[in-house]
Amino acid sequence: MLGGVGAITRYLERVMAQARYDLLGPGRYVGELPEQGLRVEASHLEAAREALREALEAWLLEALRSGVVPSGLEGEGDPVRARFFALAGEMWRLAQEASGAARLARGQEGPKRKPASLEEWLQGLGLQLVRRPQPEDEEKEKVLTRLALFLGDRYPSLEKLYERLKQSLSTKRQFELSLAEASQDEIANSTQFCTMLKQYALLTSYHYKSEDRRLRAKASTEGWVQNFLTGGWLERYVAERLRKFLRSKNLPHEVAVGYQVALPGGEAMELDVLARVGERVYWFEAKTGEFQAHIAKYAGLKKVLGLSQKESFLVLLGMDKARAKELSALHGLTVVNQANFLEVFQEALEGNGP
Template sequence: MNEERIEALLERIAVALETLAGLRDDSKRPTKGLTGHSLATELGGPSDSAPPASQSRAPLLQAFLDSKGIQIRQVPAEDSADQVIDSLSLYLGEHYDALSGLLGKIKRAMQNGLPIMESLKNRSQQDINSACQFCTRLHEVAFLEQYQYFRSPTYLIKAKPTTLPRAQRFFSGQWLERFLLQKIKSVRSQLAAQVNGHLDFEYLINPEVILPNGDDFELDILAAIGSSIYWIEAKSGDYQRYVEKYSRFSRVLGLDSAHSMMVLADVSDDRCDALSSLFSMTVCNLRSFEDRLLSVARRDTAHQSAAADGQSPAPED
């Protein structure tokens, strides 16, 4: 009898422990449908943190992700240094052919702050001017601790990158994301001027999200021009292991290849076309990105305008 009572007691203890473990796991699991704030907020209770400001300014993108069962975990706050970073990024992107070699040396040396040398002998005067101007600007914001240019007959840049995390983040790929964001804004401005009116625009840059299966994912840029959604990923280095992954994720978003784009800094037009034909994304480089996006967004805007006027959209070329 005593043994039966002991067994029953042990069984009750085991059930209680399993229940407590389940409650603990549930408390750690993200609550589906709640983004950027706690369950207590939804129930009228206090919240430890407010939704990120950039998230609250993107209701269309928020609704789009919600419709796919994707939760926003975090959106980086705007930084007071963004304007400086954007200016450097735009200059680097628009002079990339002249600066790619210099950038590669900086990236290899920045982990330990070793000095670098870049020979500009036999380079065009335009390339020399671009390299010197870029290094001067990097030195002004302390992304280069040292910088010196030796004129004719040496034509040599000597510089020492800083090891500051902000500079490392910029050189490692932030510059490409910020460059593309400015090109997206340019496309929106061009289209707004063409339609002679207001054109809604939202974007999220580097949002951390939770996929429907519970996996974490970070997007580079998600943008809305009018009512159309565009997802853009940027890669300034090895891209091979990402193409298939991003191609699968585009299906999670439900976006076709025209609205899912990967931008590669060091890939030719022919290689971009080949990759685009193999995967469900549009692959392009720095030179072709703005034109590709403008073409798709112009068509989307025309369709939206025609639908608003009750007209049939014009046939595509």
């Protein structure tokens, strides 16, 4: 039986050998294990290494408690090791069944089995995968993520610019925006964002006249640019903010954008963002414009996915919190805006423990 314990020690050492460390600035070291979704910061290199080791041990403990043996820790070729993990998995399964029976006796829902991946979870629901998330060019990904974070984090001061930009996308014509009565934040953020868009050719033209505080610009007509600016950026923003938050909490997770599935009736539906955290799956739809024609469909899809209201989010750009609360109650979804979705998600995460 000690062979199994030794296998765990060797597994930790092997994974730690793959860790990446970077110096972010004076007294700021970061340690990462991307495959496990772990990231820590510390004041010096040795502290970062120790913190990352502790985070990995906590991650492994949680995985084993949930009955999942991480890749590389299986018992192939070693009967003692295989028996160790088989017995551990069986003990955990029996404990879950006992807990589930107790819950059912009290009229509560039994625990959900932790999926090995989001793809396995979707297939377990009997849904046909029409399209899977495809990796983009790494440099392109970095640029688009940077733009999405800039817009999402500063949206209140960029709202007027964004609305004019969206209007012009449908006409494919140059647009103008007067910043004569705008605050300094609005002016600075609007001109900086347009400069970034022009730098990466998402705008084909841009000019700001400081004398009368008026800017003129024209967006590219390329399809991927149109898709990004009309709504793709918000999906990316939600996904990236989720990843950063979950990494900061050292929680095992998987976040994916753009799974397309065929529903039981044959209708194809794209899932904007899916997040798996431990044994829970959360679903996020992101809309930058009209949502009324879609909300009933989302409420129905929530049932197909077998998710609760606390696991189903509709992120509406600029949505008023009071109205969001009313929409949540009416449609059985958690309606939020781009500024507070992470806070509400954290509350759901902490309140959904076993």
